[in-house]
Amino acid sequence: MADRVEGPDVRSVLADALDAVAAASSLEELRAATNAATGKRGSLTALKSSLGREPDPDRRREAGRVVNDAMAALNAAVEGRERAIKELSFAGAVEADRMDLTEVILQGQSRRGRMHLVTQAIERLEDVFVGLGFRVAEGPEVETDFHNFEALNMPPSHPARSMWDTLFVESDPEGSVVLRTHTSPVQIRVMQEWPPPIYAIMPGRVFRKETPDATHMPVFYQIEGLVVDRDITFAHLAGTIEAFTKAFFGDTFTSRLRPSYFPFTEPSAEFDIRRHDGSWMELGGCGMVHPRVLQAAGLDPEEWGGFAFGFGIDRMAKERHGVEDIREMYSNDVRFLEQFP
C-alpha cells in the first residue's frame, strides 16, 4: 500500500528541506529554509494541501501520516539547527565581550571611606561599656566654670585648678566660661538630670592650653565613666576597671590601681593596664566620687555613693595602631586616614 502513496516524493522533498536547514548558517537563513518547506508556499505545505485530492480515505490517512511525520522531522531539525546557530553566535559574542578584569580594577580603584581613628576607638569603647551595662551621655564642649571646676570640688582659686592648663572663652564675668578641660563636667550634668542609679560613660572632646608635640594636643578626646548607686564601694571601681580591661584589651590583660589625687574623687587612684608581655601602661585616673561632688549635683552622699574614671582616647588609638606622633592623627592627610579601614 505504501508504495502507492507518493512516498518517494515526500522523502525527497523532506531531504531537500533538511539539507537547506542544515546549510543555514544564521537565524535568517534558517528562517528562510524553514519557510521554503513549511511556509505558506512551502514544499511540504504544498504536499499537505495535495492530500485532499486523494479520494481513498485509508490512503489519505496514510499519506497524511507520512507528511506529518516529515513535518515533525523537519521541525526537530530546525530546532536543533537553531540551537546550534545560537550557540555558535553566543560563543562569538562572548569572545567579543572578552575583558581584562585587572585592567578594570586598576583603573576603577574604589574604597570605602574611613572613620577617624578616634571615632573608631570611641565606638569600640562605647560597645564595651554598653555591654557592661552603661549608657552614653554627652555634654557641651564650652562649659561653665561651675561645671568644669566648682561642682567638681574646686572652688575659685583652688590650687588643684592648676592641674589643668585651661583655655578661657571671653565672657562676663571674666573666667566664667571655659573650654572644658576634661569630660568630668558631663558627670555633673548627668547627676543633675538623670535620676540614680546612674551607669554612664561620657566620651568627648576636651581642650588644654598645651603646645602640640608628639604626645600632646590642645584638642583631644577623653572618655569618662560614672556610676552612682547604693552600696557602691572601691571594690566595684576596681572590678569595673578590670572587667573593662579584659573586655577591651583581651583576657590576658589585667589592671591595678595606685593611690593618686584628684579633687573630685576620694580615695583617688591611677589605673594601669598590664600587657601580656608583663609591661604596664598608665591609662587614666579614677576614684570614689567625692561627697562634695555628689552634693553639688544635688545628691545626698549619705544615701548615694559612686565611682568615676577617665582616660584619653587618643592615647588608646595611638597605642593600638602604633602611631608615633599624635599630631599625625590630626593632620587630616588622606594618605594617613586611608590606612585604617
Added chain:
Amino acid sequence: MRILLSILREMADVPDDVDTLVRAMNNLGMTVESVEETGRPVAGVVSARIVRMEKHPDAAKVTRCWVDAGDGAERHVWCGATNMTEGDTVPLATLGTVMPDGREISRRGILGIDSEGMLCSPVELGLSDDAAGLLILPRGCPLGVDPFVILGSEPDTVFDLDLTRNHPDCWGHLGVARELAAHFGVTLRGAPTSGVSVGPELEIPLTVTAGDRCGMFSAVALSGVTVGPSPSWVASRLSRLGMRPINNVVDASNLVMLELNQPNHAYDLDVVSSFDVRLAAEGEKVVTLDGAERNVTAEELLICNAGSGDAVGIAGIMGGLHSEVTGSTTRLALEVAWFEPDHIRFSVNRLNLRSEASVRFERGVDPDGVNGAVARFATILRETCPELVVHGGHSRVDTPALPVAVTVAVRTSRVERTLGILPDGNEMARLLEPIGFMVRPTADGAMVTVPTWRPDCTEEIDIVEEIARHHGYDALGKSVPKSVVHGHLTEMQTRRRLLRRVLVGLGLDEVMPMPFLAPGDLDSAGLGSGEHLRIANPLVAEESILRTSLRPGLLSTVRYNQSHRNERIGLWEMGHVYPPGSGQLPDETEQLGVVIAGADVSAALGVWTAVADALSVGAQLDQSRVPPGLHPTRSASLARGRKVVGAVGEIHPAVLDRLGIEGRVAVLELDLTVLLNENPKAVQARPVNRFPSSDLDLAFVLPGGVSASDLHRALRQAGGTRVVSVMLFDVYRGPGLADGTRSLAFRLRLQEDGSTVNDRTVADVREACRVAAAKLGAELRG
C-alpha cells in the same frame, strides 16, 4: 622630687632592695618616675698620674697625655679636656672598660696614633653633673686605685617621685620615710640630731604686720660660725638631690629643707638683727639671691631688716642678696616660718618666680616643725663649726592664720560604704597611728586627730583615703556592681552611627580639623565676619576664634590635601560649632560637613539623598535662599518651611580662588542637632499592588524659572492615586528649543487598585498632566 635611699635608711630601717621600695612607693601613691644609681664604682677605672703632656701640631683641640697607673707601664691617651696639668692624678678608664652610659672604651686613635684608654670627667663616671673637665683627684693619692675609694664616695640610689597635690609632707625625705616605715612596720627614727650647746639668751626682735599671710615667724640666733666648705657627705647629698653646694651654712639650710620639708633661711645676724614681716610698698624693689632686681607689688609679703627697713627677702620665695652669709659671717639668724599657702602661690604667679622653698610653702609645710628644723640645722653645721652655739630666747610670733590640729569623726559605716571593709576604732589606729594620726576609738568609729604636717586632711573622706592607702588598694578586692540599669545607645546615638556608615559607604573620609579659627578665616570662607566667640588666652592668634561653621576647617583640609597632590579628597566632619548664644554658654550644636574636591553639586546632592534616605528625613531644596559662601546658582538651602536644616551645593568660586583651591568643591552641611534627634515612627507596611501597571512617557518644554520639582509636584498631583511614580528620565536643551527653555521627559507609572489600567485612564492622566503643566507655563510636546 628627688629622694636619696641613704637618707631614707638613715631615718628608718626600710628595706634596701630598690624594686621592693619602688613597689611600696607606687602603692602608697608616690609614683616613681625613675630610679638612678649614683656613685657606683666603674670597673676598669683607676687613678693615674699625668707624667707628661704634649700638643700634636695637627690636632689643636686635643692633648696627648702619658699617664702612669702605678703598674710601671706608661700609657698614651688622647684627651679633649684642658683643666689638667702635668703631675695631676686623674681617673683613667682602661681599655675594655664599660662606662655607666654603656660605652666601651676601645683603642680609638687620632691621626693613626692609638689611645690606650680615656681620662674621665665627673659626669662620665656618674659622680655628678659636672662635665666641665677632668675629675682631678687629691695630690699624692695612690695610683691604680678605684677613684671612688679615694673620694670616699658611697654608692647611692636616687628615686625621682611624681608627687600628688595632697601629701605636702612627702616633699621632704621625712614624709617619704614615715610612709615607708608605716608600710613596712618599722620604726621611724627621723633625721639624726645631736645635742648642741645652748648659749645665753639672745632675743631677735620680730614684728609681723601682715598676719593673714604669715601664720608664724621665728628666728633663732647662732654664734660660733665659721663659713667654709661643707663636709663631703653634705655636698654629695645636695648634688645628688639636684642642688649646688655653696658653703656650710647655706648647704645645711638647704639640706634641712630637703630632709624635713622645712624651708628656712640663714641671715648674717650682724647685718640683720631684727625683723619686720610686712607687705611691700607700691613700687618697692628687691634684689634677690639670684642677683635680679625685682619689682614687687603691694600684695607681696617681704621679710625686712627692722633696723634699716630694707627688704632682705621675699617671704617664702627667695632671700635677698644683701643679707647673704659671707666669708666673714660669724653669727646667724635662722628664720623658720609658716606662710599662708594660697598667698605664696599667688605671689609666685605674680612674680613668675619659683624656688624650692616656694614649692613647699604653697603646698603647706608643718607649722609645728620649727624645733626639729633648728636642731637638724645645728647638728649639720656643727660638723664644720665645733664652737657652734644656739642661743636661747628663741623669738617667735604666731598669728591667727597659723593652722591648728584638726580632729575629725570617722564612722566605721562610712568606711564600709566607701571601701567595703569594716575597721573598728582599734583597726583605724593600727593603720593611721604609724603615719602620725592620733586615733581615739568611739562607739561607731573613731575621733582622729590629723598631724600638723598633713593640712590636706580636713574631713572624714580624707581619713577614709588614708585608711585605704595603708590597708592597700589591692587588698580592697575587685567585684562588679549588680546593676539594674541596662546599657544601650540612645536613638540619636544609633542614628549618628548609621550616618557615619552611610558617609563611609559613599567613600568619604572622616577628618577632625581644629575647632579654633584665625581671625579672618570665617570671612575668607565667605561666611562673613559676624558674631563669634573668642578665646581669652589662646596659644596663638591663629587659634583664637571658636568656629561657628565647620566649613573653614574643611576647606583648609581640602587645600592641605591638594597641596600634597592627594587623590580622592572627599571629606566629612561631625563636630560642634559654637555661635554666641543668648545665655552664658554659646548656642552649641552638632553639625555635619561634607566637602568633595573636584566634584560638582550633583555629588553633593547624591550624598544628601543617601543621607536623607538612611535617616528618613527630608527637606526642600530652596535655591532662592543660598547660604553665604556657596555658589549662588548651584546651591540651595535645605528648608522645612522657614526653618533651614542645612545647605547643599558648591563652594563659591570666589572663595575657592581666595583659598587657593583648584576645581569645583561640592558641599553638604546639615544641622545634626535637628536631624539626629528626629525619631521617625516605624513605617507601616502597605500590600504590594500586583495588578499590571502601564507606563506613560510625557515630555514638556519648560520656561526658565520653573524648577523640575515644581513640574514634578504638579504631575503627581494631577495624576492622583493612579500614578504610583513619576520619574524624570531625560533633560534636553539645544537646537529646536527656544533659549532659556528645556525639555524634561517624565515617565509616569500608572496602576489601579483592583483592575488593569485601560486606555481611557491613560488618556485621562495625560490630559490632566497637560493642563497642570500648562498652568506652570510648561507645554506638553508631541
